[in-house]
Amino acid sequence: MNNIITIKNLSFKYSGNQNVLKKINLEVNEGDFLCIVGENGSGKSTLIKCILGLNSIEKGKTEIKEKAGYLPQKTDIQTNFPASIEEIVLSGTIVNSIKKIWYTKEDKEKANKIMKDLNIYDIRKKCFRDLSGGQQQRVLIARALCSNNSLIILDEPTNGLDPNIAKQIYSILSKMNKKKKVTIIMVSHDIDRAVKYCTRLIEIKNGEVVFDDIPANYSLEGGI
Secondary structure, eight states, X not given: OOEEEEEEEEEEOOTTSOOSEEXXXXXXXXXXXXEEEOOTTSSHXXXXXXXXXXXXXXXXXXXXXXXXXXXXXXXXXXXXXXXXXXXXXXXXXXTTOTTOOSOOHHHHHHHHHHHHHTTOGGGTTSBGGGSOHHHHHHHHHHHHHHHOSSEEEEESTTTTSOHHHHHHXXXXXXXXXXXXXXXXXXXXXXXXXXXXXXXXXXXXXXXXXXXXXXXXXXXXXXXX
C-alpha cells in the first residue's frame, strides 16, 4: 500500500513556547481512515496544520504527495455563511486554482455526485445558515471532497453536534472510506466513536505519539 504522507522527526513550537510537537514520525497510507485523539492542547490540530503547511516547521520534515481537501474546526462565520449549499460545495473546486473564474461542466457534475453521496442534493438550493448543524457539516465535508475527493483532512467535524448526528457523520465518513476509497485523517475528541469507525488510531499526549495501531488494540494498550 502506498504512503501519501510522510513525517520525519517533526518538532514544532509556537513563538516563545515549549515544543507542542516532539520528534513525530508518521506515515499515512492510501485508504487509511486515521483518527487522531488526545486531550485538549496535546498537539492534534497543530499536527494536521503542519501536514497541510499552515504552520512553518523548524525541525523535521513533512511530505504530502496529494493535495488535500481540508475542513477546519467550525466557526461562527461558517455557521452563518449566506450562500446556498450548491454554491458552497462548488466553491471547493476552485480551492486549488485561484485563477479560475467560472465552473466547468465537470465541476458541476462532480459537485452533484458528491452532494448525492452525502444526501444533500435534494436541498442544494437551501441557504447554508438555515440548515441544522449536521446538515452544515455534510455540506462542508462535500466542499472538502470537491477540492480533492481522494484525501480529506478534518479537524473535529462532529464537535458540538448532537450524539446521533455525530454518529451519522462518522458513518458517512466510514462509507466513503470503504466504498469510495477516500483516505481520511480526522482529529477527534470522541474516542469511543473513533475506535468504532476508524481503521487506524493515533493518540498524542504532551506532543508525542503514544499509540499508533488498529483501534482493536487500543484498550489493550491502556488508552487515555
